[in-house]
Amino acid sequence: MKKYPLSKSRIIDGLSCDRKLWLKKHKKHLATPFSDHTKYLMRNGTEVGKIAHKLHQEGILVEGGWFDPETAKTETEKLIENGTPVLFEAAFMADGLLHLADIIINHGDQSIEIHEVKSTTSVKEDHYYDVAVQQYIAGKAGYDVKIAKLIYLDRNSIFDGTTAFFKEQDITPETTSLLDELDTEIPRLLDLVESNEEPVVHLGNHCEKCEFKEYCWRDMPEKNIFTIPRLNKTKANFLVESGIYDAEKIPENLELSELQREYVQLFQNGVTKIN
Numbered sequence: 001m002k003k004y005p006l007s008k009s010r011i012i013d014g015l016s017c018d019r020k021l022w023l024k025k026h027k028k029h030l031a032t033p034f035s036d037h038t039k040y041l042m043r044n045g046t047e048v049g050k051i052a053h054k055l056h057q058e059g060i061l062v063e064g065g066w067f068d069p070e071t072a073k074t075e076t077e078k079l080i081e082n083g084t085p086v087l088f089e090a091a092f093m094a095d096g097l098l099h100l101a102d103i104i105i106n107h108g109d110q111s112i113e114i115h116e117v118k119s120t121t122s123v124k125e126d127h128y129y130d131v132a133v134q135q136y137i138a139g140k141a142g143y144d145v146k147i148a149k150l151i152y153l154d155r156n157s158i159f160d161g162t163t164a165f166f167k168e169q170d171i172t173p174e175t176t177s178l179l180d181e182l183d184t185e186i187p188r189l190l191d192l193v194e195s196n197e198e199p200v201v202h203l204g205n206h207c208e209k210c211e212f213k214e215y216c217w218r219d220m221p222e223k224n225i226f227t228i229p230r231l232n233k234t235k236a237n238f239l240v241e242s243g244i245y246d247a248e249k250i251p252e253n254l255e256l257s258e259l260q261r262e263y264v265q266l267f268q269n270g271v272t273k274i275n
């Protein structure tokens with residue numbers, strides 16, 4: 001067993017940024033505490049997940065949970081073996097990976113459906129990775145995931161904290177198409193998290209909502225390339241890969257719009273334009 005079992009959430013962190021995963025495992029104290037709004041959204045997500053359990057009156061909540069995943073895994077195996085039709089918080093562990101699934105439909109013969117509950121009102125690309133990782137871990141644990149579904153809030157209903165109306169979408173084709181990529185990425189992330197070396201990564205717009213931004217951007221100049229108006233992704237990537245973050249250091253031969261060039265010159269030459 002690896003020193004740090006990787007959960008689905010940490011894998012999703014690692015897929016977005018190597019350093020984010022590494023910091024969460026090795027230097028979590030560097031994260032900026034969650035805002036009240038983020039905490040509220042997280043609580044909402046948990047409540048919506050519990051309410052979705054009512055969609056399956058016959059469902060059984062697996063004992064153990066995140067506090068005792070070994071027990072949760074053993075209970076999950078027993079319940080699936082015994083033919084329990086629906087499980088909540090079923091635990092899958094294999095190859096240093098760990099996940100507790102919102103809802104599992106048991107079809108027998110190790111064949112299951114995974115239903116992931118989200119407190120959103122639409123299906124987003126991020127959700128495909130979220131569920132694909134679950135499919136990957138369940139597969140490693142010896143289960144055949146026949147169907148992967150996203151259960152999400154119906155935008156025409158109002159979530160009042162106690163009741164909710166849901167929609168569902170079969171996303172099996174999308175999640176299955178990601179499994180080859182995960183087969184390469186997840187073993188790499190397992191090695192990365194074991195390392196004592198903090199990964200060197202490029203900073204960029206993907207840092208915007210990250211809880212480690214304050215730490216990673218501590219040396220970022222105030223007037224940096226990300227403040228240049230409408231700088232496209234290709235040019236931003238070129239500058240990042242050249243190690244240029246300071247707007248003052250942008251090469252003169254880089255093609256910029258008139259507005260962007262004026263903005264950069266403000267810092268390079270102290271030139272201001274008065275209209």
Ligand code: SF4
Nearest residue numbers: 017020207210213216
């Ligand atoms: S701030 Fe950016 S570089 Fe740092 S951990 Fe977050 S996403 Fe990664």
